[in-house]
Amino acid sequence: MSGYFALLRDPVVARPFVASVVARIPIATAPLGLVLLVRTARDNYTLAGIVTGLFAVGLAVGSPLWGRAMDRIGQPRVLIPAASVSGLFLLLLTGATVWTAVPAAVLPVLAVLAGAAFPPLSPAMRSTWRVVVTSERGRRRGYALDAAAVETIFVGGPLLLSVLLLLGVAPLPLLVTVVLLVGGTLVYARSPGARRVRPQPVGAGGHGAGAALLHSPGFVLLLTVMAVMSVGFGILDVSMAGLAEHLLGSADRLGVLFAPIAGGSAIGGLLYGSRDWRSPDRRRLLVTLTLFGSLLFTVAFAAGEGIPLVVLLVVLFFTGLFISPNLIAAQGLVDLLAPGHRLGEAQAWLSTAITAGAAVGNAVAGILLDLAGARTALGVAATAVVSAAAVCLLAQRTWAARQSDPVPVH
Structure with missing residues (x-):
């Protein structure tokens, strides 16, 4: 520290x-x-x-x-x-x-x-x-x-x-x-x-590059990855309320379940930032997304009948360890994929993708909870995060090329 x-x-x-x-x-x-x-x-x-x-x-x-x-x-x-x-x-x-x-x-x-x-x-x-x-x-x-x-x-x-x-x-x-x-x-x-x-000055290309950000395949792929991941995160948030009602008797006790995953995320971010990484952000994002999605499947399993609550809390903590590193790696990729004079807007687009994805996830979670219950909703959340990891895998070559060839200024 x-x-x-x-x-x-x-x-x-x-x-x-x-x-x-x-x-x-x-x-x-x-x-x-x-x-x-x-x-x-x-x-x-x-x-x-x-x-x-x-x-x-x-x-x-x-x-x-x-x-x-x-x-x-x-x-x-x-x-x-x-x-x-x-x-x-x-x-x-x-x-x-x-x-x-x-x-x-x-x-x-x-x-x-x-x-x-x-x-x-x-x-x-x-x-x-x-x-x-x-x-x-x-x-x-x-x-x-x-x-x-x-x-x-x-x-x-x-x-x-x-x-x-x-x-x-x-x-x-x-x-x-x-x-x-x-x-x-x-x-x-x-x-x-x-x-x-x-x-920062726009540079020789003129005034804008407003379209350059959203016309860049690498940048759009990153927004897609984070939006899909956030759908899973939005489902997870609402599912935790349903899970608290099912396991603890009241949604008001959501904090019992939310504290370990949020605490794990904070600790995971600090541990991640304290390391000197040799691998690029794009590869680290793939690893953290894959681990996050895989552990969410484990959360769905641990939420089953007969599983001690302490097991679920431990799994939630370890799942949380990989949440903040996703965001940190994605922000690092934004800095590589966006032109210097548009970094503020690029980071804001990342926030928008995360917010929009989470909002969709919140809405989907309500339907899933009514139709199938919290465990199914958690399984769908895990599927969304793993899907984001799959898109991240497909984007690796594009991102690798853009690291040496930043977004053009038009």
Whole structure:
């Protein structure tokens, strides 16, 4: 861990990183907070699902646009206005939900606008790591630290929400979410580390290359791999709730099952980042995807009747070890496949692929749970991840060629 502590002792590194973590807590608290508030104020689960789903749709659509804007005009000019606008729409959505005289049809509109304005903080922090950490080894540790922090967010966010709900003020979780989003983004954007990131010149090819990213077979293959993997991850998330209800008697005890896999992912990311790897990112991604999918099949087996709960928890932990390394390897491939002046947008497209895949997985999981139960849903999740590994295998030659021939600038 000494390498990670060395990074965090440098204020130029620590300040933007900590601020970005705070600003990204709303990624976990906003959707869940919306579900709980709409359910409480409007007593309508269907409306809650629509509002949360459209928030995710807006997030997926807006992220690449903000990422491209960051590449062109810099981070502070994009992040501060985006966070402010997203926070404003979240406040309006909170007020419109509580004030029941507002028509229900208004809520989905405000939700999609809040999601579309949400600032792309993960791509932004990825760019900052490249600037404030000069050594390749230190940068890789920074990426691993960031991935571990994201896993912590998805565990800590719901816990924070639970504490706030104990105070009995239904809108409070979303109000705190807005404060974290806007305040964390302001601190991040004003930090010396983030201000070191400068827009890169387009180069001799002209202005854009907007189409170059999505016209690159290697880049599209990477988005496909991560989207298919995320379908499996989305199914896994919802299946865990069904599994908790089946094995533990209540979906409210989801944390018992989610903690080992999330903890394993955080530890796996830190272990991955501490190693000096000789193999390229493309091969490591193939290995981690294959192991992740294979272990998910084991999770489905361990969830059967008569299997001790402790066995399932151990398998979940080892499965989690390979989640964060997938993301770290994929982000490394983005840096190789995208032109230098479009890295922010490229990383945002990766986030969009992951978000969209997970949203599809969430929807599919609900159907699977109703029709066949949690074990079948887990088996389908494993199949999706193994399918992603198969696409990854087919993409190896294309990626190997693109490493020496980056995406052209048109």
